[in-house]
Structure formats: structure tokens, C-alpha cells
Amino acid sequence: xxxxxxxxxxxxxxxxxxxxxxxxxxxxxxxxxxxxxxxxxxxxxxxxxxxxxxxxxxxxxxxxxxxxxxxxxxxxxxxxxxxxxxxxxxxxxxxxxxxxxxxxxxxxxxxxxxxxxxxxxxxxxxxxxxxxxxxxxxxxxxxxxxxxxxxxxxxxxxxxxxxxxxxxxxxxxxxxxxxxxxxxxxxxxxxxxxxxxxxxxxxxxxxxxxxxxxxxxxxxxxxxxxxxxxxxxxxxxxxxxxxxxxxxxxxxxxxxxxxxx
Numbered sequence: 001x002x003x004x005x006x007x008x009x010x011x012x013x014x015x016x017x018x019x020x021x022x023x024x025x026x027x028x029x030x031x032x033x034x035x036x037x038x039x040x041x042x043x044x045x046x047x048x049x050x051x052x053x054x055x056x057x058x059x060x061x062x063x064x065x066x067x068x069x070x071x072x073x074x075x076x077x078x079x080x081x082x083x084x085x086x087x088x089x090x091x092x093x094x095x096x097x098x099x100x101x102x103x104x105x106x107x108x109x110x111x112x113x114x115x116x117x118x119x120x121x122x123x124x125x126x127x128x129x130x131x132x133x134x135x136x137x138x139x140x141x142x143x144x145x146x147x148x149x150x151x152x153x154x155x156x157x158x159x160x161x162x163x164x165x166x167x168x169x170x171x172x173x174x175x176x177x178x179x180x181x182x183x184x185x186x187x188x189x190x191x192x193x194x195x196x197x198x199x200x201x202x203x204x205x206x207x208x209x210x211x212x213x214x215x216x217x218x219x220x221x222x223x224x225x226x227x228x229x230x231x232x233x234x235x236x237x238x239x240x241x242x243x244x245x246x247x248x249x250x251x252x253x254x255x256x257x258x259x260x261x
Contacts, residue, residue, distance in 0.1 A: 004198070004261050006082050006106035011038040012073055012099075014090030014114075015180060016146050016155075017171045018048045021242050025087075028251045037084075039076055042068050044173060051173040055145055061174060062143050066182030070098050077104050083197075085258060089242050090114055090210060094183055100199060101190040107198040107261065109254050112210040112239055115218040117189040129154035129209035134181050143174035154209040155239045167240060192221040198228035198261050202250065204237030228261065 009029050013019040022038040029036050043061040044051055054061070073095060077084060083106040088096030093113025100108040115121060129150065138144075146154065148168050156164040182188060199222065203215035212233050222229045232253065234241070241250060 004107050004258055006085055007034050008080055008082055008084040009034050009036045010084045010086050012088030012092035012095045014092040015175050018173050021171050025251055048171055048173050055143055055174045058143055062141050062176055064176040065178045066187045070095055097190050100196050105197050109200045111202045112204055112207050114183050119218050121214055123211045123214055125208040125211055140177050144177050145174045157208055157238050158206055193223050195224045196227045200257050201231045203233040204241055205235035206238040209239050
């Protein structure tokens with residue numbers, strides 16, 4: 001066991017959504033004495049409506065790569081007085097795994113994480129939910145905005161139509177196809193054999209875009225026996241886990257895990 005002294009948390013946002021979705025999580029952990037940060041990806045500053053209004057001619061966002069996203073968080077972390085606990089959702093989970101691999105985290109939690117290079121996402125539901133974001137046969141100089149129909153399948157399946165619509169309008173923003181494709185390249189590679197700070201995987205039994213089986217394969221790739229790597233599945237969670245009505249069950253689980261290290 002090892003005690004985590006860090007009182008700083010950096011939240012890493014996933015693709016397709018605004019960083020403002022972390023507000024409840026930030027409030028929760030700040031009430032526990034943590035200082036929290038949830039920066040936007042490059043060129044995604046503003047509310048969901050403000051960022052959507054820049055589509056489709058937001059060429060600056062369209063040029064953003066996975067390396068740009070990782071660098072944004074790495075540069076922030078290097079300004080902090082201590083190594084933070086890093087919590088990332090979806091594509092932000094992948095970025096978190098990269099930052100952890102670089103030795104920048106006191107501990108890390110990946111929530112329904114997009115897997116690093118080498119963990120092949122062959123599940124049909126992943127392909128159905130995510131292939132449009134790669135922008136195959138479309139211009140990389142235009143951003144991709146997830147349609148409401150795709151959002152229903154990929155993020156908010158199982159929720160009421162009213163809740164799905166509210167979540168869409170409050171969270172969904174355009175995405176860089178370059179960044180999305182980067183998750184399938186060597187830019188998304190990590191060394192699974194390398195010793196690392198404590199790492200918790202969270203998976204959702206109802207998640208279509210990052211199914212629990214994909215999370216489990218990601219988790220199982222870590223092989224250093226002296227590093228803490230743990231896995232927890234919430235059977236009723238879809239991909240909108242950060243904003244679900246029972247979000248506090250997730251934050252409480254994470255908090256207790258950190259305290260138990």
C-alpha cells in the first residue's frame with residue numbers, strides 16, 4: 001500500500017464534449033479539500049453553444065492533434081506544485097494513460113477509457129458509435145459534430161428522450177478528426193510493462209462506444225506486478241457516466257479508492 005499525499009486533481013475531458021461537464025465532480029472533490037483543474041482542449045474554450053456556433057469553419061480546432069491535447073495537460077501539470085491525481089474520461093482516459101506513462105501522476109483514474117495503441121477496439125458497438133468521428137473520405141479541415149442520433153447510441157442510451165436532449169445541448173461540441181484519428185496511431189502508445197503510479201479503471205456495463213470488454217482488455221495489458229492496477233465495473237452505467245444522476249456514486253468510489261491506497 002502507498003499513501004497518496006497529493007491534494008490536486010486534474011480532470012481530462014474526452015472528445016465530443018465540453019470540459020464544463022466536470023463541474024459537479026470538481027465541486028465534490030473540492031469539498032473534500034482538493035484543488036481541481038479541468039482545462040479545455042485547445043480551441044474548445046467556452047460553453048457548448050459557443051463552441052458549436054463556430055462550426056463548420058473552425059479550422060483552428062480542426063487542426064488539433066492528439067499530441068496537442070496531451071501537451072496542453074502536460075504543460076499545466078508541470079506548473080503545479082505537486083504531481084496531481086489525474087482523472088480522465090473516454091478519450092481523456094487515453095490522454096491520462098499517456099500522462100501516467102510519462103510519470104506525471106501521483107495516481108490516475110480512467111473512466112471508460114479509449115484504449116492506447118495496440119489494444120484493438122474490435123467491438124461492433126465501438127465501430128458503430130465512433131467511426132464517423134474519424135472522418136474517412138471527408139476533409140480533415142472541417143470539424144465533426146456528433147449527430148443527436150449518434151449521441152443517443154454512443155453516450156446516453158437507456159435514458160429518457162428529455163434527458164438525452166438536455167445532455168446533448170449542454171455538452172456536445174465539434175471535434176477534430178485529426179485528434180480522433182490520433183488515438184489509432186503511435187502517438188497513443190504507452191509502455192504497459194513500465195512501473196506506474198496507482199491506476200484505477202472504471203467501466204460501464206451499458207456503454208456502447210467504450211464497452212466494458214474493451215476496458216477490461218486495456219486493464220489487463222498492464223503487467224508490472226509491483227504497480228497498483230485495479231478495475232471496477234458499474235453494470236448500469238452508459239458512456240455519459242460523468243453526468244449521470246448517480247454521478248456521486250462514482251466520485252465517492254474514486255475518493256474511497258484514493259483514500260485506501
